[in-house]
Amino acid sequence: MTRKIDHHLDPATLMAFSAGCLGEALSAVAAAHLEMCPDCRIALADLDLIGGALLSALPAKSEAGARSALPSLPGDVVPLPGRKASVNPKAPLQHAGDPELFAARMGVDLRNVPWRRLGPGVWHHRLPLSPGVKGDLRLLKIAAGKRMPEHGHSGSELTLVLEGAYRDDSGVYRCGDIQDVDGDQEHQPVADEQMGCVCVIANENPVRYKSIVNRLLQPLVGI
Amino acid sequence: MVRTLRVRRLQPAPLEMQSRASMSDLLSLIARERSEAAFGELFQRYASKLRGYMLRQGADAATAEELAQETLLVVWRKAALYSAEKGSLSTWIFTIARNLRIDRLRKEAAWQELPDNLSETLASDDQAPDEAASDRQREVRVRAVLAELSAEQRQVVEMAYIEGLSHSEISERLGLPLGTVKSRMRLAYQKVRTALEDLK
Numbered sequence: 409m410t411r412k413i414d415h416h417l418d419p420a421t422l423m424a425f426s427a428g429c430l431g432e433a434l435s436a437v438a439a440a441h442l443e444m445c446p447d448c449r450i451a452l453a454d455l456d457l458i459g460g461a462l463l464s465a466l467p468a469k470s471e472a473g474a475r476s477a478l479p480s481l482p483g484d485v486v487p488l489p490g491r492k493a494s495v496n497p498k499a500p501l502q503h504a505g506d507p508e509l510f511a512a513r514m515g516v517d518l519r520n521v522p523w524r525r526l527g528p529g530v531w532h533h534r535l536p537l538s539p540g541v542k543g544d545l546r547l548l549k550i551a552a553g554k555r556m557p558e559h560g561h562s563g564s565e566l567t568l569v570l571e572g573a574y575r576d577d578s579g580v581y582r583c584g585d586i587q588d589v590d591g592d593q594e595h596q597p598v599a600d601e602q603m604g605c606v607c608v609i610a611n612e613n614p615v616r617y618k619s620i621v622n623r624l625l626q627p628l629v630g631i
Numbered sequence: 632m633v634r635t636l637r638v639r640r641l642q643p644a645p646l647e648m649q650s651r652a653s654m655s656d657l658l659s660l661i662a663r664e665r666s667e668a669a670f671g672e673l674f675q676r677y678a679s680k681l682r683g684y685m686l687r688q689g690a691d692a693a694t695a696e697e698l699a700q701e702t703l704l705v706v707w708r709k710a711a712l713y714s715a716e717k718g719s720l721s722t723w724i725f726t727i728a729r730n731l732r733i734d735r736l737r738k739e740a741a742w743q744e745l746p747d748n749l750s751e752t753l754a755s756d757d758q759a760p761d762e763a764a765s766d767r768q769r770e771v772r773v774r775a776v777l778a779e780l781s782a783e784q785r786q787v788v789e790m791a792y793i794e795g796l797s798h799s800e801i802s803e804r805l806g807l808p809l810g811t812v813k814s815r816m817r818l819a820y821q822k823v824r825t826a827l828e829d830l831k
Contacts, residue, residue: 418813418817419816419817419820419821420798420812420813420814420816420817420820422820423788423791423816423819423820424791424797424798424816426792427729427791427792427795428729428730428732428733428795429791429792429795429796429797429800430797431797432737435733451820451824453766454769454773454820454823454824454827455820455823456722456725456726457719457722457766457769457770457773457823458773458777458788458792458819458823459722459725459726459729459792460719460720460721460722460723460724460725460726460770460773461721461722461770461773461774461777462725462777462788462789462792462793463680463681463684463721463724463725463728464680464721465774466679466680466683466684466793467679467680467683468676468679468680469679478670478671478674479700479703479704481667481670481704481707482704482707482708484708485665485707485708485709485710485711486708486709486710486711486712487711488662488663488711538736538737541737563799563809564798590809590810590813612797612799
């Protein structure tokens with residue numbers, strides 16, 4: 409997949425990812441987008457330099473004369489490559505942009521997701537997070553032309569399109585595009601009329617989809 | 632683990648290392664000759680920085696020591712993957728330390744390998760010489776930018792990178808709206824980006 413990505417990560421999100429302080433769910437989705445997006449990989453490489461500069465500015469002498477003992481060195485080292493494999497950050501990674509691979513790494517076969525119905529034309533599948541981690545990570549499948557379910561959350565939300573597309577006021581999101589919104593922003597995405605949409609959504613905080621409410625309201629407002 | 636490590640007797644350092652060899656020189660000695668003396672030098676320069684980093688990230692003393700050592704052992708094992716001519720060593724070490732810390736926090740996540748390797752791959756990228764300036768050059772620029780950031784921008788950047796605080800945690804700690812924290816980060820990023828523009 410080599411389509412140009414239209415929607416990128418917010419630099420503040422990328423900075424948190426680079427710093428290693430982005431929550432687990434958000435990091436999973438950010439990393440998946442990074443695999444598909446050379447522009448964001450370049451930005452990340454720039455941001456990582458901040459980490460390097462700040463690390464090297466930390467005191468070299470330790471407190472109270474404590475000095476780390478040199479560990480015994482393992483023999484299993486990575487050998488020098490005969491000729492260095494050339495990796496260009498502007499080129500896609502070898503497996504880049506393969507949503508199925510991304511899903512497989514999360515233990516899911518995109519062709520065979522154990523979908524659970526959330527409402528009319530909307531299915532979801534929750535992905536596990538580490539024990540004790542707050543947040544929410546799930547795959548969402550929206551039938552052609554349907555609206556994404558309304559949901560309440562606070563904090564940041566990342567949505568990455570894996571298949572099909574959706575659109576809202578801010579534009580059209582296709583495979584590889586990411587939408588990076590704050591909790592207080594409202595959006596009402598509608599899945600592509602032909603293809604529908606499969607995406608992975610991460611939230612910083614636990615999410616409650618208003619599935620029952622949606623089901624009740626559906627005949628009235630067409631959610 | 633920490634207690635069982637034994638101190639190794641170092642071979643005398645070659646001349647060029649006694650006069651503060653550049654980090655990249657040390658690393659290529661490690662990569663090409665498995666020089667334990669070069670590693671010892673590098674270890675002395677980075678061990679306390681890394682321990683300090685881990686402590687400020689909230690690790691207890693033993694974990695901080697352990698993660699600092701693990702980080703440098705990865706450097707020893709993977710030195711060959713690092714591009715000495717192009718790379719910024721401290722950035723490479725930072726990404727290793729960051730990833731080890733994340734791993735420690737997420738031992739059981741199904742997808743934990745995902746964010747890994749990504750930056751390591753980037754850090755060891757061997758770019759065509761005419762295509763990208765060296766990361767070392769770029770890091771010098773980034774240092775200059777950091778020194779010139781406004782106090783409030785620098786504060787949020789350090790809280791993220793050194794203390795490992797999330798956007799919301801920074802916002803709580805400083806009593807600022809989330810949007811303000813993020814916009815300070817965006818401004819800091821914009822300055823870095825601008826400073827690196829002609830080196831692309």
